[in-house]
Amino acid sequence: MSKNALYAQSGGVTAAINVTAAAVVETVRAHSGAIGALYAARHGIVGALTEDLIDTSLEPAANIAALRHTPGGAFGSCRYKLPDPAQDDRHYRRLLEVFDAHDIGYFFYNGGGDSMDTALKLWRYSQAHGYPLKVIGIPKTVDNDLPVTDCCPGFGSVAKYVAVSIREATRDLAAMATTSTQVFVLEVMGRHAGWIAAAGGLAGEDGPQAILFPEVAFDAGRFLARVRDTVARHGYCSVVASEGVRDADGHFLAEAGTVDAFGHHQLGGAGPAVAQLVTQQLGFKTHWAVADYLQRSARHLASAVDIEQAYAIGRAAVEMALAGDSGVAPVIRRLADQPYRWDIASASLAALANQERLLPAEFIGDDGFGITDACRRYLAPLIVGEAYPPYADGLPQYVRLANAPVVRRLATDFKL
Amino acid sequence: MSKNALYAQSGGVTAAINVTAAAVVETVRAHSGAIGALYAARHGIVGALTEDLIDTSLEPAANIAALRHTPGGAFGSCRYKLPDPAQDDRHYRRLLEVFDAHDIGYFFYNGGGDSMDTALKLWRYSQAHGYPLKVIGIPKTVDNDLPVTDCCPGFGSVAKYVAVSIREATRDLAAMATTSTQVFVLEVMGRHAGWIAAAGGLAGEDGPQAILFPEVAFDAGRFLARVRDTVARHGYCSVVASEGVRDADGHFLAEAGTVDAFGHHQLGGAGPAVAQLVTQQLGFKTHWAVADYLQRSARHLASAVDIEQAYAIGRAAVEMALAGDSGVAPVIRRLADQPYRWDIASASLAALANQERLLPAEFIGDDGFGITDACRRYLAPLIVGEAYPPYADGLPQYVRLANAPVVRRLATDFKL
Numbered sequence: 001m002s003k004n005a006l007y008a009q010s011g012g013v014t015a016a017i018n019v020t021a022a023a024v025v026e027t028v029r030a031h032s033g034a035i036g037a038l039y040a041a042r043h044g045i046v047g048a049l050t051e052d053l054i055d056t057s058l059e060p061a062a063n064i065a066a067l068r069h070t071p072g073g074a075f076g077s078c079r080y081k082l083p084d085p086a087q088d089d090r091h092y093r094r095l096l097e098v099f100d101a102h103d104i105g106y107f108f109y110n111g112g113g114d115s116m117d118t119a120l121k122l123w124r125y126s127q128a129h130g131y132p133l134k135v136i137g138i139p140k141t142v143d144n145d146l147p148v149t150d151c152c153p154g155f156g157s158v159a160k161y162v163a164v165s166i167r168e169a170t171r172d173l174a175a176m177a178t179t180s181t182q183v184f185v186l187e188v189m190g191r192h193a194g195w196i197a198a199a200g201g202l203a204g205e206d207g208p209q210a211i212l213f214p215e216v217a218f219d220a221g222r223f224l225a226r227v228r229d230t231v232a233r234h235g236y237c238s239v240v241a242s243e244g245v246r247d248a249d250g251h252f253l254a255e256a257g258t259v260d261a262f263g264h265h266q267l268g269g270a271g272p273a274v275a276q277l278v279t280q281q282l283g284f285k286t287h288w289a290v291a292d293y294l295q296r297s298a299r300h301l302a303s304a305v306d307i308e309q310a311y312a313i314g315r316a317a318v319e320m321a322l323a324g325d326s327g328v329a330p331v332i333r334r335l336a337d338q339p340y341r342w343d344i345a346s347a348s349l350a351a352l353a354n355q356e357r358l359l360p361a362e363f364i365g366d367d368g369f370g371i372t373d374a375c376r377r378y379l380a381p382l383i384v385g386e387a388y389p390p391y392a393d394g395l396p397q398y399v400r401l402a403n404a405p406v407v408r409r410l411a412t413d414f415k416l
Numbered sequence: 417m418s419k420n421a422l423y424a425q426s427g428g429v430t431a432a433i434n435v436t437a438a439a440v441v442e443t444v445r446a447h448s449g450a451i452g453a454l455y456a457a458r459h460g461i462v463g464a465l466t467e468d469l470i471d472t473s474l475e476p477a478a479n480i481a482a483l484r485h486t487p488g489g490a491f492g493s494c495r496y497k498l499p500d501p502a503q504d505d506r507h508y509r510r511l512l513e514v515f516d517a518h519d520i521g522y523f524f525y526n527g528g529g530d531s532m533d534t535a536l537k538l539w540r541y542s543q544a545h546g547y548p549l550k551v552i553g554i555p556k557t558v559d560n561d562l563p564v565t566d567c568c569p570g571f572g573s574v575a576k577y578v579a580v581s582i583r584e585a586t587r588d589l590a591a592m593a594t595t596s597t598q599v600f601v602l603e604v605m606g607r608h609a610g611w612i613a614a615a616g617g618l619a620g621e622d623g624p625q626a627i628l629f630p631e632v633a634f635d636a637g638r639f640l641a642r643v644r645d646t647v648a649r650h651g652y653c654s655v656v657a658s659e660g661v662r663d664a665d666g667h668f669l670a671e672a673g674t675v676d677a678f679g680h681h682q683l684g685g686a687g688p689a690v691a692q693l694v695t696q697q698l699g700f701k702t703h704w705a706v707a708d709y710l711q712r713s714a715r716h717l718a719s720a721v722d723i724e725q726a727y728a729i730g731r732a733a734v735e736m737a738l739a740g741d742s743g744v745a746p747v748i749r750r751l752a753d754q755p756y757r758w759d760i761a762s763a764s765l766a767a768l769a770n771q772e773r774l775l776p777a778e779f780i781g782d783d784g785f786g787i788t789d790a791c792r793r794y795l796a797p798l799i800v801g802e803a804y805p806p807y808a809d810g811l812p813q814y815v816r817l818a819n820a821p822v823v824r825r826l827a828t829d830f831k832l
Contacts, residue, residue, distance in 0.1 A: 009591070012592070013587075013588055013591045013592065015584075043591075043594040043595065044595075046594060046595060070587070071584050071587050071588065072584075072587030072588050072590060072591045073588075073591030073592075074591075076590075076591050076594060077591045077592060078592075078594055078595040078596070079592070079595050079596040080595050160810055163810070163811060164716050164811060164812060165710050165714070167811065167812065167814070168431075168487050168488075168709075168710070168713035168714055168715060168716065168812075168814075169708075169709040169710055169713050171429075171486070171487050171488030171713055171814060172429055172487065172488050172489075172709045172712065172713040173709065174488060174492075175425070175429045175459075175488045175489030175490075175492050175493045176428070176429065176489075176493060176494075176495070178459040178462060178492060178494055179459065179460075179462060179494040179495050179496050180494070180495040184708075184709055186710070202810075202811065203811070204811075205816075206814065269688065271706075272685065272688075287708050287709055288706065288708060289705075289706050289707060289708035289709060289710050290687075290704065290705050290706045291705060291710070292585075292600075292703050292704060292705035293584075293585040293588045293589065293600055293703055293705060294581050294584070294585055294602070294705050294707070294710075296588065297584035297585050297587055297588040298581070298584055299584060300580050300584065300717060301716060301717070303810060305810075380809060380810070383809075383810035383811070384809060384810040385810060386804070386807055386810075388802070388804070391802055393796060393799075393800060394576055394579070394618075394719060394721075394796070394799035394800040394801060394802075395579060395580060395583065395618065395619070395620075395799070396580060396583065396584075398583070398584075398587060398622065400621075
């Protein structure tokens, strides 16, 4: 009798993570017999710990196919970091208990660097305790900060969203600048790594004249000079600011120490902070936008390349498990920039875990406010192609899965 | 010899105003002989006052056609309010001087309520001073707050952007809520009128469980109870907040009196203010987005109905001028909700000027946090259909006009 498999989504969801989920489900179905039932953990590892499992086999094929164009996390995701099993193995013991109760021999963990680390720890723990488990990590993160893989599924779509949005907003700004707003600031995600901010540079002539990266210490004087000069030359200045912009002392601009009238710490934002600085120091009228969840859920504007890679990586994960691999993850390998060619390779979880890949110095222009040609060559192929969802009555049609629960087999609860 | 015509864009630009510009140019070209040259004022009325005119006849037909899918304001717009000519007629005298120097007999003014008022004043002034001028207003505003017309070109596309974006972000929120963010707030435009916020309600099941309208006095206690109950029931709460949300005393939430560490007034935002309130009072983790210019420049997500109406209204404006009308504007008349049918009628500028149409009470649900079926019937047809721009290398291709200047004929400058 074939072992069952468990798939779980982890961390911040993306416009493409459900595409990977569709690939996992469809590939398992295509190899029926090799793998028994495919379960999904409800809300990621939390569902695995609490024995809250979903039976994906009850989901009609049409629903699974519709995951290819549905943003969010169809089975639920979570932010829940497991302790080091050397300190406290309670979670790992529980996971193997749940896996054993449901005859699970395959675990697919779809997440970022932390999740690759968790998958690695679980794999080692299962080996040390004689539990036969194939563990396959499946990379995803809008932050694009995983090592080894050339890019991370989810990132290409955010990059496209940021490039398109700043191109459009800059057109708006240019039309208004003579008598109204001269400076527009778009805040984008990326607490530590500037990949998403860098994507603004793809907008070209209609793009930002200043990008603020977390990798470059923010110098108010230099930035203000840049804005002043740009407005003098173009009449306006468009800015993309990473949420992670910080000064030379490491202080985030988003936490500039503002307090409200009651003395409460004010929720900030790098975008409004930068806009306020410009208004106060240069007197320009500013507008600012904070894209937040909009950027990572914007399935309506997904990159076709990203969607294709998100699917390929999910399919490869299942194929690797069926080939007997474990403790590994499929990664994207770039074979050529232009025409862009890529394939899927295998990497060890140990190589992927817990290492943040920041924007390299050669991708940031000498002045610290723009991207280099090398960066453009890297980013450009990742946003190519449109992959529109179907619409009805003017709205994209996103599927909602039934997510039927698997009957519990354990008598014990687990306290998170 | 036929008189020349002048077209000017005014106020905040939209994803569709260039569509109207294309219609004006193409319709004038189709009636060559009836109208001489078609000029555009650079940066709206400012260009008319400073004799900074653009000769649209030098622009290739392909560029004009590409305006149909290009956001922003192709000739530049402005925020510049003219004084009442009864108090100070300097601007009106100058305009007629410029018009006379360039033999302008037609003036097309593409803007919102203020612009309709300016057009009306200029028309009356020209009549009182014996200058033969056909003045046609062309409505546009994302705020959808003009009277008489059933809707305003530009609004349908923003409405679609807001409905799609909140549907997508709510999917994201739902996936994260168990262990991370429980409440998401999207701030949208609409300082006085809640039409844009109302559009969030079109997202349906994946839409906001609370909409904050400027027309409904914000009551923190009732709102917090709504959020608490919604999180208890659904696990999360999605919110759309108009930038114009204010309390019973008329104080904007966006100006909640916060100051930074230096005592400077803090640039606010209704979205962050609402999110902060939720975090502080209920302890939920929140995320917030401020769409700002992104929403009104999002040509990539325009409504096909909006684009069609924006074109029809521009064409009708020229046809009305050619028919000898003046002091009027084309407006959209709704003939049926479903299937949606509409046509173009003529309204007097006096009827359109200076009247803000707020969201009527029967469009707001009894609890003040949602829209009614009547509102849904009104809004639904306006977002129907996709009108994608062409893409190359993953980016929408927006045209940049040459905007060749018309040789000046006046020796005098004008001080704005």
